[in-house]
Amino acid sequence: MADPAPEELAPPPSLFKLGSVLFWIGVFSFGGGLSGWIHRQVVHRYRWMTNDDFLSGIALAQIVPGANVTNLCVYVGYRIRGAWGATMSLFALMSGPTILCVFVAILYHYVQDYPVLHACVDGVAAAAVGLNIRLGIIGTQRIQRMRRIAPMIAMVATFVSVGVMEWPLVPVVLIIAPLSVAAVWPRKGGGAAHA
Amino acid sequence: MRDDSSLSPYLALIMVFVPLSLVAIGGGPSIFAPIQKEAVDVHKWMSAREFIEIFAVARVAPGPGSMLGTLIGWKVAGWGGAIVATLALFIPSSILCLAVAKVWNRYRGREWHAALEMGLAPIGTGLMFAGAIAIFRMAEAGPLAWGLAIFVALMLTWRPRAHPFALLGIGALVFNLQLWLAHMGYLR
Structure with missing residues (x-):
């Protein structure tokens, strides 16, 4: 499927609509598939943002301190409806889980012996990881469209270092990020850098 | 080390979580270890087992996953503690993120902005895949979880508008089916 071009974007929603979309994502977000789901809703379903804008927000959200998904949520809200959009998105996303996780903690002692519930939670969490893998695939397609070797190397190097080797994330990003940016930095005298 | 016993529990929660909020580079999991140290060793809010x-x-x-902070707040000071801890953990980093997003947005269209974006986006994508592995590793997931995640990813590639509820529901069903088959003795 093609990315929505900027002119195809839908008009920005009301703060209430934006909040209600993120509220439901928050309530049903088991196991950390939130980024993939937010992407699916704001880019594909409602067309409030372009794919490129969203993906650059993901990179930003991961570099700025704080939980990735709340940062992403702030970025998405800001791009769609400015500072109020960011505030609304953050509170909408977090209000459901804040209340629900306390209820889960209260109930946990009573239900931890029911395997059916564990199977439900594990199954939903595994499926939610699929949403994130899908987002990784979209990012990879975008890197392919850059037609440069350096971004692909940066992607694979990050994945192998953090995912496979389990090296600590911060030093890995601090080393790869400058190299990756330097490789695509515009050279003086025109012409794109081909690393 | 420190003696915060004279502080109100709300203030103690704020003093633990606000600094951690601002150093959680790379996301919530990067501060799980310091959270444990503060909650268990320093403040003795709970035992290691409770943590x-x-x-x-x-x-x-x-x-x-950072709802961990909310639950610590709840253990320390009930609902008020849960809300205070959540705000203390998420507001500072969110304000910082909003400021960065504003600056980021102001220079949109510049050449160096495009280069930064092109250089950073692949790292985000690499971390996305790494995150999938990390979640499964933490959950000690088996081939069924992997297969299901890949099925969902392919499903969304084929039908981008498939509703997440349906896909998450399939996940719950498949895992219950496995449970039932195991119970019936078809699986070991």
């Missing part, structure tokens, strides 16, 4: 239990609850409850 692990809270960690498990944060994983099964909806929301980001």
Whole structure:
């Protein structure tokens, strides 16, 4: 499927609509598939943002301190409806889980012996990881469209270092990020850098 | 080390979580270890066992893994503590993120902005895949979980508008089917 071009974007929603979309994502977000789901809703379903804008927000959200998904949520809200959009998105996303996780903690002692519930939670969490893998695939397609070797190397190097080797994330990003940016930095005298 | 026993529990929660909020580079999991140290060793809000239990609850409850902070707040000072801890953990980093997003947005269209974006986006994508592995490793997931995640990813590639509820529901069904088959003795 093609990315929505900027002119195809839908008009920005009301703060209430934006909040209600993120509220439901928050309530049903088991196991950390939130980024993939937010992407699916704001880019594909409602067309409030372009794919490129969203993906650059993901990179930003991961570099700025704080939980990735709340940062992403702030970025998405800001791009769609400015500072109020960011505030609304953050509170909408977090209000459901804040209340629900306390209820889960209260109930946990009573239900931890029911395997059916564990199977439900594990199954939903595994499926939610699929949403994130899908987002990784979209990012990879975008890197392919850059037609440069350096971004692909940066992607694979990050994945192998953090995912496979389990090296600590911060030093890995601090080393790869400058190299990756330097490789695509515009050279003086025109012409794109081909690393 | 420190003696915060004279502080109100709300103030103690704020003093623990606000600094951690601002150093959580790379996301919530990067501060799980310091959170444990503060909650168990420094403030003695709970035993190590209770911490692990809270960690498990944060994983099964909806929301980001950092809901761990919310639950610590709840243990320390009830609902008020839960809300204070959540705000202390998420507001500082969110304000910082909003400021960065504003600056980022102001220079949109510049050549160096495009280069930064092109250089950073692949790292985000690499971390996305790494995150999938990390989640499964933490959950000690088997081939069924992997297969299901890949099925969902392919499904969304084929039908981008498939509703997440349906896909998450399939996940719950498949895992219950496995449970039932195991119960009936078809699986070991």
